[in-house]
Amino acid sequence: MPTLDLINLRKQFGSVTNPVVAVNDLNINVADGEFLCILGPSGCGKSTALRMVAGFEEPSGGDVQIDQQSIINMPPNKRPTAMVFQKYTLWPHMKVYDNIAFGLKLRHLPKNQIDQEVQASLELVGLGRYGDRYPAQLSGGEQQRVAIARALVLKPKILLLDEPFSNLDALLRVRLREELRQIQRNLKITAVFVTHDQEEALSLADRIAVMSKGELQQLDKPATIYARPKTLFVADFIGAMNMLDGEVNGGVVKVGNQRLPSPAECVAAPAKIAIRPEDVIVTQTGEGAWHGRITQVSDLGHYRKVFVQSPDLGMLKLYLPKSIEINDGEMITFKPTRFLIFQGPLPPFEVKL
Ligand SMILES: Nc1ncnc2c1ncn2[C@@H]1O[C@H](COP(=O)(O)OP(=O)(O)OP(=O)(O)O)[C@@H](O)[C@H]1O
Numbered sequence: 058m059p060t061l062d063l064i065n066l067r068k069q070f071g072s073v074t075n076p077v078v079a080v081n082d083l084n085i086n087v088a089d090g091e092f093l094c095i096l097g098p099s100g101c102g103k104s105t106a107l108r109m110v111a112g113f114e115e116p117s118g119g120d121v122q123i124d125q126q127s128i129i130n131m132p133p134n135k136r137p138t139a140m141v142f143q144k145y146t147l148w149p150h151m152k153v154y155d156n157i158a159f160g161l162k163l164r165h166l167p168k169n170q171i172d173q174e175v176q177a178s179l180e181l182v183g184l185g186r187y188g189d190r191y192p193a194q195l196s197g198g199e200q201q202r203v204a205i206a207r208a209l210v211l212k213p214k215i216l217l218l219d220e221p222f223s224n225l226d227a228l229l230r231v232r233l234r235e236e237l238r239q240i241q242r243n244l245k246i247t248a249v250f251v252t253h254d255q256e257e258a259l260s261l262a263d264r265i266a267v268m269s270k271g272e273l274q275q276l277d278k279p280a281t282i283y284a285r286p287k288t289l290f291v292a293d294f295i296g297a298m299n300m301l302d303g304e305v306n307g308g309v310v311k312v313g314n315q316r317l318p319s320p321a322e323c324v325a326a327p328a329k330i331a332i333r334p335e336d337v338i339v340t341q342t343g344e345g346a347w348h349g350r351i352t353q354v355s356d357l358g359h360y361r362k363v364f365v366q367s368p369d370l371g372m373l374k375l376y377l378p379k380s381i382e383i384n385d386g387e388m389i390t391f392k393p394t395r396f397l398i399f400q401g402p403l404p405p406f407e408v409k410l
């Protein structure tokens with residue numbers, strides 16, 4: 058039952074006088090068999106967190122536990138983890154077979170067992186006949202498949218992946234991540250996958266840990282992260298969002314020239330109003346609606362992406378159904394069907410109209 062717990066995990070680089078806190082008090086629990094993505098912008102501490110789990114980086118504080126047992130005093134090669142890196146890390150002078158067999162040889166397994174396990178792991182990643190090739194004779198995608206086979210052959214309790222596909226072209230990236238997810242499901246292996254690509258995280262993860270500046274912002278299922286972002290950072294970072302300035306006063310929030318309902322719990326103070334592009338309808342009447350001029354329309358198959366310049370809200374992005382006739386340069390009136398009210402550091406209030 059491999060579970061992974063990061064407990065108050067902290068990493069500080071730099072000097073005492075000039076510290077760089079890369080990971081600050083991080084708490085993440087990964088369930089048995091779960092596929093968890095750590096998502097955040099460049100420099101937010103994702104790799105540092107993962108490297109502390111793998112043992113390549115020593116924590117400044119906190120603990121890492123697998124099955125409730127601390128592993129932070131174990132050297133990397135003794136940990137029940139295996140890591141796949143972003144850049145190709147195969148040994149160029151060794152054939153694929155030897156790259157994969159290396160870790161098993163260190164474990165002094167009998168030759169026929171090594172042969173079997175190397176072959177099985179190559180077949181798992183769809184490269185059954187590639188054992189005799191050198192890494193230079195493989196494409197980038199094939200090399201990353203070998204790197205995954207090399208990690209899996211060790212039968213780790215926890216598989217760690219740090220942006221393993223980000224050097225590959227878009228199509229291959231999508232294919233490989235789906236293959237990886239299928240393999241992970243079949244093996245029921247617990248996995249932590251680091252990415253800065255939100256689409257990748259949203260499509261792959263059982264749960265996503267969103268990080269910013271070394272800190273955990275939210276740990277939830279993809280659908281929850283999208284529908285109920287807990288912080289302004291998450292609201293802004295995940296998916297498209299219109300962020301408007303509002304002012305709460307006595308059960309209403311004034312946004313531009315309109316007053317929208319707000320829950321009684323909101324305090325009379327400025328607020329940020331977050332509206333998803335799809336949570337807007339075009340109306341005929343002006344009541345309770347904003348207006349603006351369409352500055353750009355792009356056809357995206359089953360819906361249209363529309364930019365609207367509104368005199369009192371600024372530029373908004375809307376996703377509108379194709380059934381609505383709209384053209385560049387036209388004026389439209391529109392209103393929200395759902396929005397979030399952020400005040401201070403508290404989770405937002407949701408309003409549905
Ligand atoms: N060895 C180091 N010495 C000093 N600072 C470091 C070291 N490693 C990382 N950092 C700093 O810690 C912070 C987090 O780095 P980290 O590599 O974990 O970010 P990341 O989220 O993986 O970013 P990316 O998406 O670009 O890979 C950064 O500010 C980085 O400069």
Ligand SMILES: [Mg+2]
Nearest residue numbers: 103104105219
């Ligand atoms: Mg990184």
